[in-house]
Amino acid sequence: MTATAPAPLPDTTADSHRPSGLSTTxxxxxxxxAQFMVVLDVSIVNVALPDMRASLHLSSAGQQWIVNAYTLGFAGLLLLGGRAADLVGAKRVFLTGLGVFTLASLAGGLAGGxxxxxxxxxxxxxxxxxxxxATLTLIMTTFTEPRARTRAMGAWSAVMAAGGAAGAVLGGVLTQYAGWRWVFFVNVPLGLxxxxxxxxxxxxxxxxKGGxxxxxxxxxxxxxxxxxxxxxxxxxxETHAWNxxxxxxxxxxxxxxxAAFVAIESKVAAPLVPLAILRRRTLATANLVVFxxxxxxxxxxxxxxxxMQQILGYSALEAGLCFLPGCLAIILGAQIATRLVHRTGPRPLLVCGMALSTAGxxxxxxxxxxxxxxxxxxxPFVLCTLGMGLAMMPVTVAATAGTDRAEAGLASGLVNTSRQVGGALGLALLATVASHTTATRTGPAAEAVTAGYGRALLxxxxxxxCAAVGSFLLPRRTPRTAP
Structure with a gap:
C-alpha cells in the first residue's frame, strides 16, 4: 500500500494567484x-511650519509637536502593522492604512486650530x-527571484529616500502658491x-489561518x-529638562x-516578534545602522x-527648491547601490555611504x-544625501536577508521602527543640543542660533x-533571501 504524502502547509502570505508581468510592475x-507618500509627510511639513505657526497662533512647542505627533503615532504602531500584514494579508492591511492616512490628511488640511x-x-x-x-511586504511576496527582488527593493529604497528631499521641495512650492493646508490636501487624490x-x-x-x-x-x-x-x-x-x-x-x-514585551514574547505560542529573529547578527546590526x-x-x-528660512531669510519656495540637489543625489546614490549590491554585498556600500554622510x-x-x-x-548637503542614498537600499537588503515570506512584514516593521524611533530620538536630542547651545551664546541672535544648528549637525x-563603524559588523556577503 502506498503511503499518502502529507499535504503541504499553506503559504500563509502567498497571493491567491501569481501576478502577471504587468501586475508585478x-x-x-x-x-x-505609497511609501513615497508616507515618507513625504515627514518632511513636507517642515518647510510649512512657520506659516502654520503664524496661521494657527502656535507656540514654539506647538510648532514642534506638528512634527512629533506624526513620529509618535508612526513609531508606536509599526511592529503591529508589520505583523498584521503577515497574519491578515498585505492587501487588507495596505488598504486599511491607506484609508486612515488619507482621511487624516484631509482632516489636517481642514483643521481650524x-x-x-x-x-x-x-x-x-x-x-x-x-x-x-505593507508596502515592503507586497514587494517581498511578489518578487521572489533574488535579482528581481533586489531591483524592486532598489526602486522602493530610492523613492523612500527621495521622499524626504522631495517633500521639502513640494512643501515649499505648495506653501508659497497654494497655502500650507495643501501640504495635507495633496495626499487625498493620491490616496484615492x-x-x-x-x-x-x-x-x-x-x-x-485565523490570523x-x-x-x-x-x-x-x-x-x-x-x-x-x-x-x-x-x-x-524639546520643552523640558531631562530630569x-x-x-x-x-x-x-x-x-x-x-521589558514586559520581551517577557511576553518569550512565553506566548505565536509571538508578535519571535525573539530568535533578534539573535540574527545581520538583522540586529542592520537595525542599529538604520537607527x-x-x-x-x-x-x-x-x-x-x-x-535657510530663519537665518538666510529664504521664502518657503526658495528653501524647498534648495533641497532639490539633495533629492537628486539620493536617487543617484540609490541607483548606484542597486547596481553594485549583488557584486559587493551591502557592507562596503554602507561603510562608504555613511563615511560620505559623516564628512558632509x-x-x-x-x-x-x-x-x-x-x-x-x-x-556638504549633497555629500550627506549621496551617502544616504548609497546606504538606504543595502541596509534594507541586509535587514531582510534570509527572511521568509511569512516574516516579511515583521522584518519590514522592525526596519521602519528602528528608523522612526531613531528619527524621533535624533530630532529631539539634536534640537535640544541646538537650543541649549543657542541659550549659552552671547552676541547677535542670528549668530547664536546658527551656532546651535552647527553644534547639532556635528x-x-x-x-x-557610528553607523559606518557598525556596518563593519555585517558579514562580507549577506545571504540571499529565501523565496
Missing part, C-alpha cells in the same frame, strides 16, 4: 508610491505605521488613486504603549513596558529648513550666520560615524 509602482492639527498628524502617523510595512489601483492590481492574500486570533494582542499592546511612552518622553526634551518628570516618567514607563541613519536624517531636514555633516557644522546656500550648504555626524 503595477504592484511595484503602487508600493513605491493647533490641537486639531496635531491630533490629525497623530492619526496620520497611525495610518502610516499600518501602511509602510492608489486605493483604486490596489483594488484592481494587488491580488488578495490569504493571510494566516486575527493569532495576533499577539498582549505583545502588541505592550510594545505599542512602550514605544509611544518612550518616544513621548524623548520628544518632551523633569514630564521626560523621565514616560521614558521609565516606556522602558518597563518594553543611527534615521537619527541624523530626520534632524537634517528640520535643521536645514529652519536655517562635519562640513555642514561650519554654518555661518552671514553665509548662503551656495557657500555653506550646497556641497552631533549628527557622530550618529552617521
Amino acid at each position: 503595477a504592484i511595484l509602482v503602487i508600493a513605491c508610491a 493647533g490641537a486639531l492639527l496635531i491630533g490629525a498628524r497623530a492619526v496620520q502617523g497611525v495610518g502610516g505605521a499600518v501602511l509602510a510595512p 488613486a492608489l486605493a483604486a489601483a490596489a483594488l484592481v492590481y494587488v491580488p488578495a492574500a490569504s493571510g494566516a 486575527l486570533r493569532r495576533l499577539d494582542l498582549p505583545g502588541a499592546l505592550s510594545v505599542t504603549a512602550g514605544l509611544t511612552a518612550l518616544v513621548y518622553g524623548i520628544v518632551s526634551t 523633569s518628570p514630564t521626560v523621565w516618567v514616560p521614558s521609565a514607563v516606556g522602558v518597563l513596558l518594553l 543611527s541613519l534615521g537619527a541624523a536624517m530626520f534632524a537634517m531636514w528640520f535643521l536645514l529648513s529652519l536655517y 555633516f562635519g562640513w555642514l557644522s561650519q554654518l555661518s550666520a552671514d553665509g548662503s546656500f551656495g557657500t555653506d550648504v550646497a556641497a 552631533y549628527a555626524a557622530a550618529f552617521t560615524a
Whole structure:
C-alpha cells in the first residue's frame, strides 16, 4: 500500500494567484508610491511650519509637536502593522492604512486650530505605521527571484529616500502658491488613486489561518504603549529638562513596558516578534545602522529648513527648491547601490555611504550666520544625501536577508521602527543640543542660533560615524533571501 504524502502547509502570505508581468510592475509602482507618500509627510511639513505657526497662533512647542505627533503615532504602531500584514494579508492591511492616512490628511488640511492639527498628524502617523510595512511586504511576496527582488527593493529604497528631499521641495512650492493646508490636501487624490489601483492590481492574500486570533494582542499592546511612552518622553526634551518628570516618567514607563514585551514574547505560542529573529547578527546590526541613519536624517531636514528660512531669510519656495540637489543625489546614490549590491554585498556600500554622510555633516557644522546656500550648504548637503542614498537600499537588503515570506512584514516593521524611533530620538536630542547651545551664546541672535544648528549637525555626524563603524559588523556577503 502506498503511503499518502502529507499535504503541504499553506503559504500563509502567498497571493491567491501569481501576478502577471504587468501586475508585478503595477504592484511595484503602487508600493513605491505609497511609501513615497508616507515618507513625504515627514518632511513636507517642515518647510510649512512657520506659516502654520503664524496661521494657527502656535507656540514654539506647538510648532514642534506638528512634527512629533506624526513620529509618535508612526513609531508606536509599526511592529503591529508589520505583523498584521503577515497574519491578515498585505492587501487588507495596505488598504486599511491607506484609508486612515488619507482621511487624516484631509482632516489636517481642514483643521481650524493647533490641537486639531496635531491630533490629525497623530492619526496620520497611525495610518502610516499600518501602511509602510505593507508596502515592503507586497514587494517581498511578489518578487521572489533574488535579482528581481533586489531591483524592486532598489526602486522602493530610492523613492523612500527621495521622499524626504522631495517633500521639502513640494512643501515649499505648495506653501508659497497654494497655502500650507495643501501640504495635507495633496495626499487625498493620491490616496484615492492608489486605493483604486490596489483594488484592481494587488491580488488578495490569504493571510494566516485565523490570523486575527493569532495576533499577539498582549505583545502588541505592550510594545505599542512602550514605544509611544518612550518616544513621548524623548520628544518632551524639546520643552523640558531631562530630569523633569514630564521626560523621565514616560521614558521609565516606556522602558518597563518594553521589558514586559520581551517577557511576553518569550512565553506566548505565536509571538508578535519571535525573539530568535533578534539573535540574527545581520538583522540586529542592520537595525542599529538604520537607527543611527534615521537619527541624523530626520534632524537634517528640520535643521536645514529652519536655517535657510530663519537665518538666510529664504521664502518657503526658495528653501524647498534648495533641497532639490539633495533629492537628486539620493536617487543617484540609490541607483548606484542597486547596481553594485549583488557584486559587493551591502557592507562596503554602507561603510562608504555613511563615511560620505559623516564628512558632509562635519562640513555642514561650519554654518555661518552671514553665509548662503551656495557657500555653506550646497556641497556638504549633497555629500550627506549621496551617502544616504548609497546606504538606504543595502541596509534594507541586509535587514531582510534570509527572511521568509511569512516574516516579511515583521522584518519590514522592525526596519521602519528602528528608523522612526531613531528619527524621533535624533530630532529631539539634536534640537535640544541646538537650543541649549543657542541659550549659552552671547552676541547677535542670528549668530547664536546658527551656532546651535552647527553644534547639532556635528552631533549628527557622530550618529552617521557610528553607523559606518557598525556596518563593519555585517558579514562580507549577506545571504540571499529565501523565496
